Amino acid sequence: MTDLLPLDRLASLDNFGHSIKTVAYRYRPTQVAEIAELFRLAERNSLSVALRGSGRSYGDAALNAGQIVLDIQRMNRILEWDPGTGVIKVEPGVTLQQIWQYTLEDGYWPPVVSGTMFPTLGGALGMNIHGKNNWRAGTLGEHVLAFTALLPTGEEVTCTPEQNSDLFYSLIGSAGLLGVFTSITLKLKKIHSGNVRVSAWATPKLAGMLQDLDQFKADYDYIVGWVDGTNRNGRGQIHAADYLHGDEDTHPGKTLSLDYQTLPDTFFGLMPKSAMWFFMQFFMNNPGTWLVNTAKYWMSATLEHRKQYIQSLIAFNFLLDYVPNWERSYGRGGLIQYQSFLPLATGPDAYLEMLRRAQKRGLPTYLGVTKRHRPDKFLFTHAVDGYSLAMDYKVTNGNRARLQALANELNEIVLAAGGRFYFAKDSTLTVDVVARYLGDETLQRFRALKQRCDPHRLLQTDLYRRLLRPYVDGDAPAPSALVAASAAAD
Amino acid sequence: MASSTRSPLTPSPVALIIGASSGIGEALAHRLAGDGYRLALVARRTDRLEQLAAALEAAAGPRLGPGCARVYAHDVTDYAAVPALFQKILAELGRLDVVVYNAGLLQPVGLDEYDFAKDRAMLEVNTLGALAWLNQAAQLFERQRAGHLVGISSVAGDRGRVGAPGYNTSKAALSTYLEALRNRLSRHGVHVLTVKPGFVRTEMLKTAARTFWVITPEQAAKDIAAAVRARRQVIYTPARWGLLMFVIRHIPSFVFRRLKF
CATH class of the missing domain: 3.30.465.10 (Uridine Diphospho-n-acetylenolpyruvylglucosamine Reductase; domain 3)
Incomplete structure (x- = not known):
């Protein structure tokens, strides 16, 4: 017996960058009992359930095309x-x-x-x-x-x-x-203040930036690099910040208030920020990005170079919220992000090669961000003792296939350098790449956990079917065998 | 799986064809698979569907991945079964971009024959089946604010003639229904295409008395695929039927009721 899911539940759901569009039956429970009931509904009807929060994944990790999405926001x-x-x-x-x-x-x-x-x-x-x-x-x-x-x-x-x-x-x-x-x-x-002390400096080369991230990390609580993806050397700027301690903030009562922690509504007191994305879209092309990045870099190398200033916690931390709907500036096709994590030793050379490969293919990243990481012991950990580089890409109907081809090339560079990937960001990995960075043991453990926690495979997402299901339900028992098979098919 | 070129960046669209086992439906399946569509094929005759799916998989499988053509057995007059089957198809294919209602029935009647059973059968297949399926698709497409609804109507729906009252009615009703859907859905970004074929060399044609301008199903499918891409509202296939039907539509009743066709 089939339960009919009401068509009224069908909702358009996409990724953060609006580049992957799906329709699914959305359920928004408020009680744990409703979630349990939803699992039974899915099981009765041979459907699957994807979990979704506020939809900030860059790829297909919170999508379940044509099936059930459990939205936990209520x-x-x-x-x-x-x-x-x-x-x-x-x-x-x-x-x-x-x-x-x-x-x-x-x-x-x-x-x-x-x-x-x-x-x-x-x-x-x-x-x-x-x-x-x-x-x-x-x-x-x-x-x-x-x-x-x-x-x-x-x-x-x-x-x-x-x-x-x-x-x-x-x-x-x-x-x-x-x-x-x-x-x-x-x-x-x-914390003892709602402010952080920010230091900024320009870095003419990517290798120097990564070295700085490593060398100065001990001096700061936060450190992050911006990379000009249109520049051959990967020039950029580092922002590093510290919490204020003890009596460094003379008015903690003020800075730790919500009234103080607000993002301004306008730029320069004039331009409404809600309209910014509209004007930004005219620069979201190769020459436009080159222009903006060049201006930004020279600002960072002159006026802003080696400057210290005080900034509110939210202004420093939530850069993506600074321009509302910034992701819409990428146009109708939206954007994806390609993020990889590389060890200290191989990171600098491999990242420079990736930046240049992207430029060579006519697909320079419009926003590059570097960070310093450490490993952790979670099953699908993405982090390494090293660096990450996140590369944002505009998606158009004309460049989708070229972007995927570029990502395939970048994947090989990352794998050769001993790197890892991150499911929250991914929309380009393939089945074999996942096995090569996660390894047999991790996938076998996941397979066993899936069998124990979810024997009927009720929890599925587009990402799961794309990258993991073959290792859970595949004909090939061992991931390594599947890798060999897919390599042979290629 | 790794050999397929599908990824979130390069997804393949999906077409659902109701009445896919032969004729225009079958030809359209081949045409759309060639254009990169994955397919949900619906018809009563599963043996023919299975053959079609196998042929499509062989041709397009390497590009679109395994399971690029799926088969669903269904009698379009089983209206109650439609919502559940639609739900199943959407879940298994993950998306729908084009829905084609191609199921059609022509029961020849004599000039003085009044056979309710035949008329009813034609209305059930040609009209009510379309309403059952396209009502589902319309709700999906309205919510996704995209999609192509295609109804295979007929030049026969443009006038009521002495030779085929029931068939004319079924197709006229379908054309009107499609027009109404278009008016409802175009504001939501949904495209509705009414296809009015003339004579197409299909099983249906075997019962036709006089034929002319006969085209192959492949030619009709080519026209339909082009009209989907161009977001046309109404097409005649072949196109010259448009001119002929323009004339026929304007024949005054005092003349038309004296004609023998």
Whole structure:
């Protein structure tokens, strides 16, 4: 017997960059019991369920074309807050924005944040996000004290680093493919000011930038590089920031207030920022980006070079929110991001090669961002002791195939350099590449976990079917065999 | 899987063809597969569908990946089964970009024959089946703010003639329904195409008395695929039927009711 899902539930769902469009049956439960019921509905009808937060994944990790999407955004209650210890317990649909706005006045800030404040905590943990302090603070998952989750089997589990630790280190970071977080307990960071002290300097070459990220990381709490993707040498600018300590902020009561932590509505007091994306789109082409990047670099090398200034926490951390709807400036085709993680030793050469390869193919990245990372022990960890480079790409109907071809070339460079990838960002990997960077052992563990937590394969996403299902249900029992088979097919 | 070129950046669109086992539907399946579409093929005769799917997989499989043509057994007069089957097709293919209603039935009747069973059968297949399927597709396309709805109507729907009252009615109703859908959905970015073929060399033609300007299903499919790309509203295939039907549509009733066709 088939249950008919109401067509009214069909919703257009896409990725953060609006470049991958799908339609799916969207359910927005508020209770754990409704989630359990939804799993049964899916099982009865041979359908699958994808978990989705606020849809900030750059690829297809929160999409489930033609099937069910469980949107957790209405499960957004803050359950417990202890201003004495900085421990907060929330439902999975609570966003980073909700958390910092709730705790800031008590002097607490999320220990790890993304470049936008809108991700839900459930989504952020599903991906195990990192920030501009990854080498120091690790991923968000490292600050989780405990979580409860509902498995597709109907089992409810409580996980901490000690209790059910195998599930703790796999549900976090497994892209929502093993279970649904139902509550999350997180330890926040004590801060003494709503400001950070920012230092900025220009770096004429990519190798020098990466060296600086490594060398100066000990001096700062956050460090991040901007790379001019149109420049042969990968010139750019580093921004590094420190929390203010002790009495460095004379008015902490003021800077730790919501009134202070606001992003301005206008640029230069004139141009409404809500209209910025519209004007930016005229520069979202190769010559336009070259012009903007060149101007930006020379600003950074002259007026801004070796300057220190004070900036609010949200202005420094949430750069992506600074221009509302910035992603729309990429036009109707939207954008993707290509991000890879490389070890210290191979990073500089390989990243320069990747930048130049992209330029050679006529596809320079319009935004390049570098960060410094450290490894962690989560199942699908993306981090390494080294660097990351994120490259944003405009997608048009005319360049989709060329972009994919470029990504295939870049993948080979990353693999040869011993690098890794990140499911929150990915839209270009292929099945064989996943096995080559994750390895047999990780995929076998995932296969066993999937069998235990989700024997009926109810949790699926477009990304799962694209990259992981062959290793879970494939005819080839061992990932290595599948790699060999796909290599032979090529 | 790795050998297919599909990725989130380079997805392949999907076409659903209802009435795909022969004739225009079959030819359109070949044409659209050649254009990079994956296919959901619906018809009663699964043996023919399976053959078609195998041929399509052999031709397009290397490019579009395994499972690029899927087969669904269905009788279009089983209206109650349509929503569940539509849900299944959407889930299995992941998306729909083109939905073609091609199922059609022509029961020849004599000039003095009034056979309700025949008329009813034609209306059930040609009209009610289309309503059942396209109502589903319309709701999906409205929500995704994109998509092509294609109805294979007929030149026979343009006038009521002495020779085929039931068939004329079924196709006229389909054409009117498609026009209404177009008026409902174009504001949501959905394209609705009414196709009015003349004589096409299909099984249906075997029962036709006099024929002329006969084209192959492949020629009709070529016209239809081009009209989808160009977002045409109404096409005649071959195109010269447009001129002929313009004349016929304007024959005054006092003349038309004296004619023998």
